[in-house]
């Protein structure tokens with residue numbers, strides 16, 4: 492079974508990990524992947540004042556460790572040159588997707604007519620659009636996915652569901668994505684959805700996971716850790732075992748899809 496971690500950050504200085512800002516070093520990640528039997532990991536660059544060159548850094552690590560690492564490229568999609576940057580990203584960075592953390596609570600602007608060239612750049616490049624989407628923005632995501640059926644959308648961290656009732660079978664309305672074949676969600680950062688973030692068997696986090704699998708199907712879910720932030724709560728190995736060992740309702744085929752096959756297929760790795 493291929494095991495691919497679809498969400499990590501790699502950077503030598505990561506201020507949010509203070510007082511140990513080098514927690515996210517590439518050598519540590521490769522060691523932890525070996526230890527847990529993880530074949531590959533997908534990096535999401537963090538472009539910040541403490542890491543302004545992280546797109547280029549991640550591109551270099553992906554080249555140096557092509558058998559172990561792949562990278563996304565962070566593009567500020569709200570900026571006026573976003574379409575050109577998406578168009579150039581694969582050649583410039585060898586990326587498999589574009590990652591964007593919105594700078595606004597409401598992302599309805601993504602539907603504005605003047606953004607059409609941005610989405611055309613996604614269509615032309617074939618790159619996956621990786622978004623941080625919260626429940627109030629699920630409607631915008633669904634509209635985007637309907638309007639641009641050739642753009643695959645990948646959401647972070649179970650869709651950040653902590654404001655939802657874990658028993659909500661509609662998963663805040665995201666279940667409508669089951670009818671669209673271009674919406675995917677990462678089962679990552681379980682700590683953010685947990686009551687007890689130190690517990691890899693936290694019932695609340697696992698019930699979100701189960702609801703999401705039931706709503707969308709196992710073919711739409713990609714396991715990831717969100718290392719190194721997750722390391723404040725769980726070991727790297729535990730962040731894998733949340734799904735591999737503790738997810739209660741998966742059969743072997745579903746587990747294989749979620750742990751690696753879906754990432755391999757969607758991202759071409």
Ligand SMILES: [Zn+2]
Nearest residue numbers: 498500535717
């Ligand atoms: Zn993250």
